[in-house]
Amino acid sequence: MSKLRLAEGLVGVSEVSIPIGNSKESKESPGSTWPKDLIALEPGETAWDMVLKKIKELSDSDCRDAFMVADLGVLASRHQVFCQALPRVLPFYAVKCNSSPWVLRVLAALGTSFDCASQGELEQVLDLGVAPSRILYANPCKPVSHIRFAALHGVKLLVFDSEEELIKVAQHHPGARLVLRLWTQDSDSIFPLSSKFGARLEVCERLLKSARDLGLAVVGTSFHVGSRCQTPHNFMKAIADCRRVFEMGSRIGHDMSLLDIGGGFPGEEGSDPEFEEVAGVVNAALAQNFPEGSGIEIIAEPGRFYATSVCMTAVNIIAKKAVLEPGGHRKLLYYLNDGHYGTFRVFPREPEPRMPIVVKELCPKPPLFPCTLFGPTCDAFDKLFLKEVQLPELDVGDWLVFPFMGAYTSVMSSTFNGFSPTSICHAVGPELRCLGEEEREWAVSSSHQDLNLLRGVGG
Ligand SMILES: Cc1ncc(COP(=O)(O)O)c(C=O)c1O
Numbered sequence: 079m080s081k082l083r084l085a086e087g088l089v090g091v092s093e094v095s096i097p098i099g100n101s102k103e104s105k106e107s108p109g110s111t112w113p114k115d116l117i118a119l120e121p122g123e124t125a126w127d128m129v130l131k132k133i134k135e136l137s138d139s140d141c142r143d144a145f146m147v148a149d150l151g152v153l154a155s156r157h158q159v160f161c162q163a164l165p166r167v168l169p170f171y172a173v174k175c176n177s178s179p180w181v182l183r184v185l186a187a188l189g190t191s192f193d194c195a196s197q198g199e200l201e202q203v204l205d206l207g208v209a210p211s212r213i214l215y216a217n218p219c220k221p222v223s224h225i226r227f228a229a230l231h232g233v234k235l236l237v238f239d240s241e242e243e244l245i246k247v248a249q250h251h252p253g254a255r256l257v258l259r260l261w262t263q264d265s266d267s268i269f270p271l272s273s274k275f276g277a278r279l280e281v282c283e284r285l286l287k288s289a290r291d292l293g294l295a296v297v298g299t300s301f302h303v304g305s306r307c308q309t310p311h312n313f314m315k316a317i318a319d320c321r322r323v324f325e326m327g328s329r330i331g332h333d334m335s336l337l338d339i340g341g342g343f344p345g346e347e348g349s350d351p352e353f354e355e356v357a358g359v360v361n362a363a364l365a366q367n368f369p370e371g372s373g374i375e376i377i378a379e380p381g382r383f384y385a386t387s388v389c390m391t392a393v394n395i396i397a398k399k400a401v402l403e404p405g406g407h408r409k410l411l412y413y414l415n416d417g418h419y420g421t422f423r424v425f426p427r428e429p430e431p432r433m434p435i436v437v438k439e440l441c442p443k444p445p446l447f448p449c450t451l452f453g454p455t456c457d458a459f460d461k462l463f464l465k466e467v468q469l470p471e472l473d474v475g476d477w478l479v480f481p482f483m484g485a486y487t488s489v490m491s492s493t494f495n496g497f498s499p500t501s502i503c504h505a506v507g508p509e510l511r512c513l514g515e516e517e518r519e520w521a522v523s524s525s526h527q528d529l530n531l532l533r534g535v536g537g
């Protein structure tokens with residue numbers, strides 16, 4: 079058994095190891111213990127090179143199945159950017175966003191904590207050996223059996239936003255440390271959440287008193303400005319609201335010590351607003367409402383920010399039709415081997431379609447046509463995007479690659495119409511390096527000792 083170790087100093091969490099198999103045997107060698115879905119990039123090789131290599135391999139065969147490549151090294155750099163931009167905030171990665179075991183293993187080793195939404199996610203993270211104290215059960219509306227599971231396994235931090243939830247928790251997890259989720263203005267976020275979750279300020283006092291009367295401890299507040307938040311100022315308002323609820327809670331007798339600023343951070347570099355702008359607003363709001371030295375622990379639940387740029391999806395054109403529109407305009411329908419019921423489930427909810435990279439040698443400025451991209455099933459709603467995209471004339475067997483496919487993609491895949499979920503290859507980039515047998519000693523910094531429990535995973 080050998081491990082991956084993060085390049086020292088890269089993320090400020092030095093000497094963290096992840097077991098992966100025997101590094102002395104190359105991935106090509108017979109009997110290699112490298113997991114089949116984990117591939118080491120050669121020096122100088124990138125995940126994009128791997129995509130092209132795999133496309134070439136598949137194109138030489140009859141099987142041109144869609145596939146994803148996940149670059150685990152990207153996670154390390156996203157973590158570094160997050161921690162540098164928000165130095166007072168501890169990330170609790172939102173597992174729902176991309177729950178690939180390799181993603182979770184790398185993040186656990188980097189020292190992030192986890193936001194789980196269900197018993198299934200709690201089990202997945204606990205099975206990696208992550209300490210229950212590094213888990214937040216952040217779904218405000220939980221099945222009783224999942225609450226009992228959390229209680230049984232020592233997961234104490236639970237989010238709530240209603241009286242009914244308090245009653246369930248009092249009965250099934252009286253030792254919980256509760257976090258009150260507040261309603262936020264999120265109507266201009268691409269994926270708003272406030273119609274479903276969050277207590278309005280007017281009801282917070284009643285909820286805090288009910289918790290006290292039920293003998294429950296409320297330790298802080300949380301909010302979520304909606305995924306792909308477009309208005310950084312919404313963080314400012316939400317953090318100011320949290321401050322008011324902290325004061326309320328303290329007056330009522332709760333020991334308010336935890337502020338959770340949720341997710342909503344942009345996923346792609348160069349997005350509008352940029353992450354740096356959002357982080358600037360958050361830091362200013364924290365300084366104003368929860369100044370350094372106030373003794374408050376500040377956490378966040380980023381998902382998209384970490385996962386978006388980790389994955390690329392390569393899809394193949396399995397069928398094609400050309401139609402003439404009234405007026406003689408040519409339109410193309412491309413049928414792809416991944417779609418709405420696979421990794422593209424959330425994209426019809428985005429305002430604009432994503433542009434793929436065409437993997438084909440074309441003349442310098444090929445004519446473009448309005449194209450509808452359909453998935454492989456028999457459902458006419460199985461389109462990648464609601465709008466058409468402008469693409470050149472392509473053929474059955476050609477490949478398209480979509481970058482930035484790590485967030486809310488493979489986690490949502492189904493087997494509708496009998497199509498298998500797109501397979502994922504995990505690439506180990508230059509930020510992660512392989513250690514030999516002789517370096518078996520775990521060198522885990524004292525603050526991350528519980529990572530020792532990862533020993534034995536993945537070999
Ligand atoms: C409770 C909770 N936390 C965190 C997240 C992650 O949000 P994002 O991917 O925008 O960072 C979500 C997304 O839906 C969520 O519902």
